Amino acid sequence: MGLRERKKVQTRNALIDAALELFLTRGYEATTIDQIAARVDVSPRTFFRYFSSKEDVALSAPADSQDIFLAALAARPETESPYTALSQAMRTMVATLRGKEPEDAARFMKARQLVEETPALLAGQMRLLMENEQRLVAEVARRQGTDSGDLLPQFVVSVFTGLGMICYHSGTQGLDVMAERLDDVLTLADRSLRPGWDLATADTSPSATD
Amino acid sequence: MGLRERKKVQTRNALIDAALELFLTRGYEATTIDQIAARVDVSPRTFFRYFSSKEDVALSAPADSQDIFLAALAARPETESPYTALSQAMRTMVATLRGKEPEDAARFMKARQLVEETPALLAGQMRLLMENEQRLVAEVARRQGTDSGDLLPQFVVSVFTGLGMICYHSGTQGLDVMAERLDDVLTLADRSLRPGWDLATADTSPSATD
DNA sequence: TAATTTATGTCACCTCATGACAGATGACAA
DNA sequence: TTGTCATCTGTCATGAGGTGACATAAATTA
Known part of the structure; x- marks a missing residue:
């Protein structure tokens, strides 16, 4: 170099x-x-x-963490279900952040705090999330073997994004707290969602039940 | 006047x-x-x-629709569960939009289309959503009888916001399509979520399972 | 060292947004 | 109708965000 x-x-x-x-x-x-x-x-x-x-410099750290997540997701084995792959990738991201140099971790925490107290940046961070959302949907659809335009992959990604937001929101207090919160949120999700909810079934078209 | x-x-x-x-x-x-x-x-x-x-004028119509949603939610009976109240309020909002003057409806549709093709406005719209999010969480917590800082109300609102985003996303093709999409999404949600998932249970603290 | 590439500084320019002040216009009472 | 008052509007000045063009300085390569 x-x-x-x-x-x-x-x-x-x-x-x-x-x-x-x-x-x-x-x-x-x-x-x-x-x-x-x-x-x-x-x-x-x-x-x-x-x-x-100006926004770009403020969100550079969050943007980096998103890249880490995307990379972690790509590394998950094909055999995993969409939701499992997503949540494991999330755990990997947090772990990666915790394993970084103190200098980098400090940057990340400062950015987290800043974003939390600045509505304009909160919006910008959401935009970052949404920009990845389509890629996520495509990836989930691929794993499900369904079409990207189908409702299910969008739903799965949407639910997961929500979970991520909650964790992120709690990340102000440090990466340790964030890791704990991630566990809690995933536990809650397991309790709320039916087994196999993130997998495509034979009858994808909604019309029979009601 | x-x-x-x-x-x-x-x-x-x-x-x-x-x-x-x-x-x-x-x-x-x-x-x-x-x-x-x-x-x-x-x-x-x-x-x-x-x-x-500049953003304000572009998002005035979406902001109006959010107000309609909030008003609809406030009008839902206390007996309804959080998720039911939210989804019914959503239906009411769409119905209200469809019942408006053609002039107003056209404005809404144009704004929808514009937001969809303009990343900067997408961020702004997310900001609008997030500004209401805390109020929504508080309302859900009240209906659940739990604290606003608790994880469950945040989770419920987060999931619901995701559903709303999917509908909104499809709103480009007209309010009729959006209404259909709303039904589909809610059906999918019913199929994916366990009954009573949005209600507080006795054991809220996660620690036993893993 | 000479030539080339690339980062930086300077300058000019545009758009967004806001404060201050003066003038135009609708509201309202006599 | 007329005069007064409140309010809306236009003009001007200002500052910050953001970009293109061009020259200069520095690093890379030969």
Whole structure:
């Protein structure tokens, strides 16, 4: 890895840290790009060469965690049912986060806290989730052997996304708490959902029951 | 109702219609406030006296539909279980929308289509949803007789929000399709969820099973 | 060292959004 | 009808977010 690339990573991390620091102390809206850039000693223009927007820098850590989740899901064995694969991937994500450098973990926690207290960022994070949602639906449909346009995969992903949101919401208090909460939520889900609910059955068309 | 108020309503609707029209033809980002204001023959400054932002005007119709839902939920009898109340309120909302003036319905549909094809607005709509989420959780907790911080009400609302998203997603093709989709989704939910899943039981604390 | 690539800074520009103030217009009472 | 008052509106000025163009400085490669 050359000097050039190392410097880029360094600048990028410095921008993220400076931004999170300012956002958390002065507030997200009250902080300007100029202030962030000034703290890292780069021009404001350079900021936008690293991040496409103010929101982008704030959500870079959450976006990373999403990527981790996607990767974990892809690594789950084909034999697992959709919901099992999703929830195991979630556990893997939390574990991966906990295994990271303290520096990275701190960034993640700061971003979590910031997002929680900033409605605009909460919305942005939801957008990130929704952008992945279609990929998730496609993956679930593949595992179920059904079509992506079918209702069931959408339903499964939708339920799971909801679970993820609840965990994420509790992540403010640290990754340990988040891991516990994940267990609780999954337990609750097991108790609420019928066995095999996430698997396609012979009669997929709804019309007979009512 | 005086002339002044009538004019205000008129201007407001004109701004919404002009905005939706331009957004749908030229795209959301490509359309400027100046263009919207010019089409209605008001100053750009006046636009911001009716709407707090560009997003606000685009999401005014969705925001209205949310209000309808909240009102419908409040009107549900106390005896209904949380999930039943939520889903019936949803049905009421769709029915209310279908019963509106064609002009209003058209606005709603245009907004739906616009939101669907504009990621930034998708995020905004999610924000609207999340703003209500806490109220929903509180309402469900009240009906369950549990605490608002408890996991179950959050879970119920989360699942339901997911269902709502699926319906909403299909609302692009018209309110009739959306009503059908709602039925399908609720049927699927009934098939997937255990009876009484949305009611608090004696043993709420998870620890025994695993 | 010379040539090439690439990151950065500077400058200009546009759009979104807000505050301040003056003028126009509807509301209302005499 | 007229005068007063409240309110809506337009104009102006300002600041922040975001982008394109171009020159410069630095790192890579030969």
